[in-house]
Amino acid sequence: MNAADGLKKPTQPHNSGSKSKGLLAGLSERLTRAGQSIVGQVQSLVRRRPVLDDEFLEELEAILLQADVGVSTTMELLSGLSRSLKESGQGKALSEEDVLRYLKEEIVEVLGSHEPLRKAMEGPTVIMVVGVNGTGKTTTVGKLCHRFRKSGSEVILGATDTFRAAAIDQLEIWGKRAGARVIRHEEGRDPAAVAYDTCQAAKARGVDYVILDTAGRLHTHVNLMRELEKVKRVVEREIPGAPHEVLLTLDATSGQNGLSQAATFKEAVEITGIALTKLDGTAKGGIVLAIKDSLGVPVKLIGIGEGIEDLRDFDPREFADAIFQGLA
Ligand SMILES: Nc1nc2c(ncn2[C@@H]2O[C@H](COP(=O)(O)OP(=O)(O)OP(=O)(O)O)[C@@H](O)[C@H]2O)c(=O)[nH]1
Ligand SMILES: [Mg+2]
DSSP states (O other), rough: OOOGGGGOOOOOOOTTTTTTTTTHHHHHHHHTTTTTHHHHHHHHHHOOSSOOOOHHHHHHHHHHHHTTTOHHHHHHHHHHHHHHHHHHTTTTOHHHHHHHHHHHHHHHHOOOOOOOOOSSSOOOOOOOEEEEESSSSHHHHHEEEEEHTTTTTOOOEOOOOOSOOOHHHHHHHHHHHHHEEOOOOOOOSOOOHHHHHHHHHHHHHHHHHEEEESSSSOSSSHHHHHHHHHHHHHHHHHSSSSOOOOEEEEEGGGGGHHHHHHHHHHHHHHOOOEEEGGGGOOOOHHHHHHHHHHOOOOOEEEEEESSTTOEEEEHHHHHHHTTTTOOO
């Protein structure tokens, strides 16, 4: 076993950003860091070239692509922006404020409205967390569990990642910290059997939430997808309407690469939402814009740190405010 496979100990809970101005204040600092951020670069572009011409649009395109926004969303933003600027300005020199304000409006429009996690009308709500290894599945399961427990709900966790013993232990640690029971089998056992037992326990105890942690790595990708499909079928059979959410964890720092991996998961198990993790580790917020466009799945949650409290609902308006901090 190499070091990366070892038990990853969750860090102490902390509440990054929540004590300062606004929920996403910490994130905002990172996303608006001078020079790297979309806003910083757009400001310097407008200063250099305050004219709405092809060169201006080409440079803006490069800035957006470099921030991981993705090709088709970039095109959408550019055409919306130039329409608005033409209507408002007619031949006037561009102002930083106008360009940023319209860009912000376009971004909010592309992101759409906040989509909350789905909840069962009756009986346990089942959430499956899937994704490439290391993207933050287990951590997100722990954080979500803590969130539900804090609001007084009963939660049961299923250690359906049976690929490594360390993965099962890691989930157990999160379960202890958040106050939820973990259903586990031995390493190497059938994940679908763990899913089955977890559903049975959930029904017997009448819990509110079932959260399943899944494997991110197997000998082959095909095997992993088959395994996830099987887990999902068991859940569907055991609890009506389940899984209510299949959340895919995407690492915000992996940029466009993460998106192509995500497509495989989308085909195998219908993903209902994205948990975008490690947003605290990147100054490129653009990936948020590329996701919906390339996967057609809304970002529902964002991870902004390793601590138990570092999970937020993804609110497009709040996110745009964080990128364009200080702009009305
Ligand atoms: N900074 C930061 N780190 C995170 C975040 N979410 C997860 N991590 C870290 O990312 C690493 C991997 O997280 P895991 O939750 O173990 O990822 P996983 O997808 O379960 O990994 P496998 O089980 O190996 O497939 C850990 O060191 C986490 O602390 C986040 O939002 N921000
Ligand atoms: Mg894991």
